[in-house]
Structure formats: C-alpha cells, structure tokens
Amino acid sequence: MSLAVLSSRALFGLRVWPVQVEVHVGSGLPAFSIVGLPGAGVRESRERVRSALLSSGFEFPAGRITANLAPADLPKDSGRFDLPIALGVLLASGQVADARGLAPDVRHYVLAGELSLTGSIVPADAALAIALSVVRDDPQAVLIMAPAAAGAAARVPGLKVLAAGGLDEVVAHFAGQAGLPIATPARDEPVDEPPAPCLSDVRGQAAARRALELAAAGGHGLLMSGCPGVGKSMLARRLPGLLPPLSAEQALEVAAVHGLARSRLSLSRVPPFRAPHHGASMPALVGGGARPRPGEISLAHHGVLFLDELPEFGRQALEALREPLETGCVTVARAAGSCTFPARFQLVAAMNPCPCGWFGHPHPRRECRCSREAVARYRARISGPLLDRIDLHVGLGAEAAWLDAPPGEASAPIRERVRAARDRQLTRQGCLNADLDGAALDRHGAPDAEGQALLLRAAAAWGWSARAVRRAQRVARTLADLDGGDRVEAVHMAQAIQYRPDADA
Known part of the structure; x- marks a missing residue:
C-alpha cells in the first residue's frame, strides 16, 4: 500500500x-x-x-x-x-x-x-x-x-x-496486538478556591441589592453609578454567588472556550467571572489575533463580565460590545476566514458620576471640582446605544450610617429565590427573560391594561426607543417572576421603569 x-x-x-x-x-x-x-x-x-x-x-x-x-x-x-x-x-x-x-x-x-x-x-x-x-x-x-x-x-x-x-x-x-484503553472522563483536581463572597457583607444599599437580585433572576445587564467607596465593585463581585450552577452542557461550552485560551483546564459548574482592566484593548475584549482567540466576552460566556470604571475603557472597545449584547455571539473576520465565538454573558458595569467622583453626592469634606463641561465629556464616553442595551441602571448614594446597619441578607436565600424564578422562566418559555424577544415577549411578558398604559406614557415622556420599551418589559416580567405572579401587573411595570436611565434624570 x-x-x-x-x-x-x-x-x-x-x-x-x-x-x-x-x-x-x-x-x-x-x-x-x-x-x-x-x-x-x-x-x-x-x-x-x-x-x-x-x-x-x-x-x-x-x-x-x-x-x-x-x-x-x-x-x-x-x-x-x-x-x-x-x-x-x-x-x-x-x-x-x-x-x-x-x-x-x-x-x-x-x-x-x-x-x-x-x-x-x-x-x-x-x-x-x-x-x-x-x-x-x-x-x-x-x-x-x-x-x-x-x-x-x-x-x-x-x-x-x-x-x-x-x-x-x-x-x-x-495491528491487533494490544487494544488502546477507552478513556474515562477526567476528574477535576480539587482546587483551593476561596468561597464565593456573601452578599451579607454589604451593609445598606437596599436598592442596589434588590437590583442585583433582579439581574441574577432574569439575566439582565446592570450599570451601577455612585461616588467612590459606596460598594459598587463589592456588589458586582457577589453576583456570581447568586447564580445557579451551570448545566452539564453549559459547563462543556465554557470549558471548550477556555480551552482555546488555555486559561482553564478543569470542567467547572461555577459561572465564570471576568473583570478585565479598563486598559484592555478591543481585541482583548472581543477576541482577535492572526489566529483568532476568544476575548473576555467569550471567556465570560454563561457567566458575568464586570467592567469597573466603565468610562475609562476605550471608546472602540466599548462600542464593540453592542452587537454581542444583542446576539450572544461575536464574529471575528480575518483574511483567512471568519470565526464565531459564543458570548452570551451578563454585563455588570460600574462608574463614577464624574472624573473626581463626587458630582451629585454632597459630602461634608469633599465636593465636586469638575466643571459641567468636564462632567458632560466624562459621561459622553459611554454612547447612548450602549446604555440603551443595559437593562438596569442604579444610582448608589453614600450612606453615612452604614457602620451601624445590620448585615444584609445572605446570598444563600437569595440564590434560592433566583433559582425558583429562573426555573419558572425556563419552564414557561425555554429561556431567561433577558433573551425574550418578538412574539415570545408579547406572549409571555405583556402587561395588564394599566401596566401597558403606564409603559406607553413613560415611552412618550422620555422618547424611548423600541429597544428601551422591550427591555423595560423584560425587567417587569422578571419582577413578576420574583413575586411568583403569572401576569405582569402595573406595579411591576412601575418598578421596571425606575431602572431606566431617563427615569432618574
């Protein structure tokens, strides 16, 4: 031969x-x-x-x-x-x-x-x-x-x-002399990982804690804004502890992506958490290279991507997030061909209200020194279309009496509520509320007559885009799921409207 x-x-x-x-x-x-x-x-x-x-x-x-x-x-x-x-x-x-x-x-x-x-x-x-x-x-x-x-x-x-x-x-x-052994699935070696931080460590900030639970229950993106030291990063790093473990299929997908980047050798049911530095380039975030490698958004597939100091990221890098937030994947085109990486991640971002961080937050010894032009330029680093794609916007204020506040609710009971809400969504529609769209959203997330009228008035008052209206509907559907309701009511829609950026203006 x-x-x-x-x-x-x-x-x-x-x-x-x-x-x-x-x-x-x-x-x-x-x-x-x-x-x-x-x-x-x-x-x-x-x-x-x-x-x-x-x-x-x-x-x-x-x-x-x-x-x-x-x-x-x-x-x-x-x-x-x-x-x-x-x-x-x-x-x-x-x-x-x-x-x-x-x-x-x-x-x-x-x-x-x-x-x-x-x-x-x-x-x-x-x-x-x-x-x-x-x-x-x-x-x-x-x-x-x-x-x-x-x-x-x-x-x-x-x-x-x-x-x-x-x-x-x-x-x-x-040659038929000695057969090769059938491989058995590898067992993950025990890793001495610190336990997930508990949400009870966060004292005060009841509104932000509620938004974090809401984000976990429906898979929604979250943007937290507040002065330095109010707990934005602390809250964001506790989100993975509220999420249910990955399914076997999801764990395989995550391990396959991490195998390309050689950043993870074990098969884990823990949702990935990625927190790149704000100096990360666009290829580092979305993937690239002569031989395309996955970026941070793909390494956060089925997990959380945390962008601290959001306005400090490059404009080009931030704008590259817009399509993956909508489609759940990213396509990297090269001369040799194009490849698609999965990128169904949950975005959590944090920012200060201005360059010095104290705009709109009176402090007995610190005051904002930024001009209105500087504040406007700082906020303009984040485009309207990107902000429009983030479901939940929450402002965190400085709480002077936080030391005297009792510990907050622990992550474990919140995780159970999140799991129950997610199970309700998957049974009803086969996906999380953040992924609902089109006819499925109209069928499962349509509010009652009073809630619909409230939504229409809010959209007209603030000039919302169709995307903003849809995202408010998804958040209202998650609020109803957390309450155990089968129908989105006006009270749920009113709460959802408060999480849009225009409602805080």
Missing part, C-alpha cells in the same frame, strides 16, 4: 473542520513534503515525525513522501497533525498490518496529537472543541488522543475516546 487516508481536525477559532490526511510514499529521491496550506507548526511536523518513527523502532521510508491535508484552501496550524501523518507514513509504507496481513480499517477513526522526538504523544490543544465536533459530525467515530486530552474529550456524552501514550501503542492497536 503506497497511499493511506486518515481523518483529523483543523481548528480556526472555535470552529472545527474535518481534515483528510492523505499520505503517499513513492519512489524517487528521498523527500518529505507537506501540502495543503500548512502553517509553521505543521511544516515542522516533518522533523518530529521522522524522529518519532525512528525512536519508536520503525523505519523511515527512503523515498518520496507527500502528505496532503485536504481541503487545501483551509489554513492549518498546530502539531495535532503529527500523529495522523506518522501513522499514514507507516500504513503507506506497509509497516502496519492486521493479523491477516491486510491494511487495517481506519475509516471511522479521528486522530489528533503532537509527537515528541521520542514517539510519545503530547496532548492536543482544544480537546473539548475537537470532541464536540467529532460527535456532531459522526456519532460512530472513535477519537484517539493523548491520555490527558482523551480524559477531557471523554466528557462529551456519546463519544468513544481511546487514550494513546505513544506512537507504538497506536500501531499495536491497529
């Missing part, structure tokens, strides 16, 4: 593409060529494959070897093609045969793994993303990876994954 065809996967962003690895061994002057738009990491496979074959006790064919990675117009990088190329060389040169002396059937196998010079297999990047793609494309396929990567891939339900520590083990498996 002078030609072998195997299957592997190429990765572009979070998109995984099937790749056929075709290896031909022919006569002629010794040469080893890899074609099919290989990147630098793939071109280096020639030296790794040669050394791995010799170190594993196999012969390297003294002829012309050509490895084609099809389709040829798809960019390919990373060392995950080492294993299929090496096995292809052995199959094409006749060094691997089953007990009957025939070439083994490799049609339903998918191989991904980098080879060391000794022939051992190094875990491939993005094992979860590859596994999710394989089980979606061919539920009968068998995936072969290094043990560490195989354990991660085995977490995907319905996929058979084999763990191979070296090239010689893979050859023995296909």
Whole structure:
C-alpha cells in the first residue's frame, strides 16, 4: 500500500473542520513534503515525525513522501497533525498490518496529537472543541488522543475516546496486538478556591441589592453609578454567588472556550467571572489575533463580565460590545476566514458620576471640582446605544450610617429565590427573560391594561426607543417572576421603569 487516508481536525477559532490526511510514499529521491496550506507548526511536523518513527523502532521510508491535508484552501496550524501523518507514513509504507496481513480499517477513526522526538504523544490543544465536533459530525467515530486530552474529550456524552501514550501503542492497536484503553472522563483536581463572597457583607444599599437580585433572576445587564467607596465593585463581585450552577452542557461550552485560551483546564459548574482592566484593548475584549482567540466576552460566556470604571475603557472597545449584547455571539473576520465565538454573558458595569467622583453626592469634606463641561465629556464616553442595551441602571448614594446597619441578607436565600424564578422562566418559555424577544415577549411578558398604559406614557415622556420599551418589559416580567405572579401587573411595570436611565434624570 503506497497511499493511506486518515481523518483529523483543523481548528480556526472555535470552529472545527474535518481534515483528510492523505499520505503517499513513492519512489524517487528521498523527500518529505507537506501540502495543503500548512502553517509553521505543521511544516515542522516533518522533523518530529521522522524522529518519532525512528525512536519508536520503525523505519523511515527512503523515498518520496507527500502528505496532503485536504481541503487545501483551509489554513492549518498546530502539531495535532503529527500523529495522523506518522501513522499514514507507516500504513503507506506497509509497516502496519492486521493479523491477516491486510491494511487495517481506519475509516471511522479521528486522530489528533503532537509527537515528541521520542514517539510519545503530547496532548492536543482544544480537546473539548475537537470532541464536540467529532460527535456532531459522526456519532460512530472513535477519537484517539493523548491520555490527558482523551480524559477531557471523554466528557462529551456519546463519544468513544481511546487514550494513546505513544506512537507504538497506536500501531499495536491497529495491528491487533494490544487494544488502546477507552478513556474515562477526567476528574477535576480539587482546587483551593476561596468561597464565593456573601452578599451579607454589604451593609445598606437596599436598592442596589434588590437590583442585583433582579439581574441574577432574569439575566439582565446592570450599570451601577455612585461616588467612590459606596460598594459598587463589592456588589458586582457577589453576583456570581447568586447564580445557579451551570448545566452539564453549559459547563462543556465554557470549558471548550477556555480551552482555546488555555486559561482553564478543569470542567467547572461555577459561572465564570471576568473583570478585565479598563486598559484592555478591543481585541482583548472581543477576541482577535492572526489566529483568532476568544476575548473576555467569550471567556465570560454563561457567566458575568464586570467592567469597573466603565468610562475609562476605550471608546472602540466599548462600542464593540453592542452587537454581542444583542446576539450572544461575536464574529471575528480575518483574511483567512471568519470565526464565531459564543458570548452570551451578563454585563455588570460600574462608574463614577464624574472624573473626581463626587458630582451629585454632597459630602461634608469633599465636593465636586469638575466643571459641567468636564462632567458632560466624562459621561459622553459611554454612547447612548450602549446604555440603551443595559437593562438596569442604579444610582448608589453614600450612606453615612452604614457602620451601624445590620448585615444584609445572605446570598444563600437569595440564590434560592433566583433559582425558583429562573426555573419558572425556563419552564414557561425555554429561556431567561433577558433573551425574550418578538412574539415570545408579547406572549409571555405583556402587561395588564394599566401596566401597558403606564409603559406607553413613560415611552412618550422620555422618547424611548423600541429597544428601551422591550427591555423595560423584560425587567417587569422578571419582577413578576420574583413575586411568583403569572401576569405582569402595573406595579411591576412601575418598578421596571425606575431602572431606566431617563427615569432618574
């Protein structure tokens, strides 16, 4: 046999593409060529494959070897093609045969793994993303990876994954000499993480606490404004403690995204919490690079993105958040192609009312020194369309007697109310209220006659856009769910209106 065809996967962003690895061994002057738009990491496979074959006790064919990675117009990088190329060389040169002396059937196998010079297999990047793609494309396929990567891939339900520590083990498996072990789902190693901060640490700020519970119950975005030290960051960091744990499917999605950025190796049911510095660039927030990588909004998928000092972020970076807030995903376009990353995150932001932080908040020893023009310029750093996409706007005032206030309600009972409200939403409409739109919002979130009249008057008084009206309806629906009501009433709509920025003007 002078030609072998195997299957592997190429990765572009979070998109995984099937790749056929075709290896031909022919006569002629010794040469080893890899074609099919290989990147630098793939071109280096020639030296790794040669050394791995010799170190594993196999012969390297003294002829012309050509490895084609099809389709040829798809960019390919990373060392995950080492294993299929090496096995292809052995199959094409006749060094691997089953007990009957025939070439083994490799049609339903998918191989991904980098080879060391000794022939051992190094875990491939993005094992979860590859596994999710394989089980979606061919539920009968068998995936072969290094043990560490195989354990991660085995977490995907319905996929058979084999763990191979070296090239010689893979050859023995296909030769029928010793089968590869079936990988078991990896167990997360215990991590000494501090317990989630409790909301009882926040004294006072009853209105902000209520808004935080409302945001958690419906998945709404939240913007808190107030002078320095009133507890904005403290409140925001306690939001993850109010959220229910991720489902198994959500945890897999989060782990797959974090696997691309190599920022998380464990599968966790805890919603991610990301808090980038305000100096973060637009690619750092939304993703980018020559080989697109997920940004902070994708790393916060199914979790919380906290932007402290919101006006200090670059205007371009903030404006890039507008589409993901609406669609729940972000598309990064490059010359080689475009890739889409999931970005269904919950935005929580905090800001001061002015550059010095004391505008509108009288203090016995501190007063605002900013001119009205400076205040206007500061607030204008956040565009109206972005503010329009944030459901809840809350102002926090300085409370002089907060030291004498008793501890607030703990996170645990609030988390139970949030869970009950979310269960009600998922049972009724299949999604959180923040994701309701169109006919579904009209069907499940329409207020009663008095509430509808109140909403229309508010929209006319402040010139609300259709988006602002819809967002007020969603917040009112969540308020009704927290109260256990089946219908949105006028009292819920009145409260929802108070969370719009114009209502505070």
